[in-house]
Amino acid sequence: MSANLYLDHFGFTERPFSLSPDPDFLFWSRAHARAFSVLEYGMVTRAPLTVVTGEVGTGKTTLIQALLRRLDPNQVVGLISNAQGDRGDLLRWVLNALDVTHPDAADYVTLFQTFQDFVLKVYADGGHVVLIIDEAQNLGAETLEELRMLTNINSGKDELLQLILVGQPELRQLIERPELRQFAQRVTATYHLDPMDFVTTREYVRHRLTHVGGSGDEFTDQAIRAIHGESTGIPRIINKICDLSLVYAASAGQDLVDMATIRELIEDGLILRPFKEPLFLTNRVDRPRKAAE
Known part of the structure; x- marks a missing residue:
């Protein structure tokens, strides 16, 4: 079934649960508002280092x-995503x-001088440079230390360079x-974005539905509760389940997504749960085997 079919069925102007990041759909939950305020605080105060983390x-x-x-x-x-590499590669990503x-073929000294000259020129013109690094958990310890060294270009009361690092909890x-x-001492502001609880999930689903012309009541509370349980409150997974649910409901001629629809999705194997490492309350110790008698 095409997406247009369920759009016509429910009267939506566009897909309410696309997986692509779209600021137009941004739902200001309490956690998202706080995370954004930390980012804005870092920008306004010209903090040398701001860090925001959260699950995938x-x-x-x-x-x-x-x-x-x-x-x-x-x-x-400058926006950098998925930067990886050795010494010198980071500066190329930045430039x-x-x-x-x-x-x-420039060496590290030449690359650094090029970067420093650019930052100083921007400052002389009345501006300053902001580097935003997404998926920063992929950077190793040496690369993070190299980033810290870049902030040494800041001197006096004026900050010429700001770094914003965004990544998964491993960061x-x-x-x-x-x-x-x-x-860590140079990190001025940091925030960890937690998954949403049930109440926030329900508000999130209704927000996205009304944003595309829906009533906001296309999902029953029982269905949203099941979606929250399956997604553990992760917006991207919520979007995936809701999008498929609308397809299933429209194909069945239903005006509501109910618990039966979610159950059918689960039974059809359309919801893939992320792998989780087993939890050990203590360090596992293999018991020594008894010697053969």
Whole structure:
């Protein structure tokens, strides 16, 4: 069934639960509002380092896109996603994000000088540089330390360079390692975005439905409760389940998504649960085997 069929069936102007990050659909839950306020605080105060973390699919990238819409014209922004590599590779990522040309065969000193000259020029023109690094948990300890060293370009009371790091919970664990204590000390503001509870999930679903012209009551409370349980409150998974639910309901000629619809989705195997590591309350110790008698 095409998506248009359920759009016509429910009278929606567009898909309410697309998986692509879209600031137009941003739902300001309490947690998302706080996370965004931390990002804005970092921007307004020109904090050298701001960190926001959260599980996969909690809406971090959507918050970044919303932030980009509110930036000051004097802020020169570079957005980096999935940066990986060794020493020197980071500077190439940074220069590419800022659209700064540099020789392909340039060594580290040349790359750093090119970056420093660019930052100083922006500052001389009345602006400052902001680097936003998404999926920052992919950076290793050495790369994070290299990022910290970049902030040494800041001097006096003026901040010429700001860094905003966004990533999964592993990023926070990485920053808390002893060898990165100098990096952690420069983090001015940080926030961890938790999954949504049931009440917030219900408000989230209704928000997206009304945004596309729906009534907001196309899902029963029992169905939303089941969706919350299956998704554990992760917005991306909520979107996936809701989108499929609408397809199933429309194909059956139903005006409501009810518990039976969600149960059918589960029975048909359309909901894939993420793998979770087993929980050990203590360090597992293998028992020694008895010697053969």
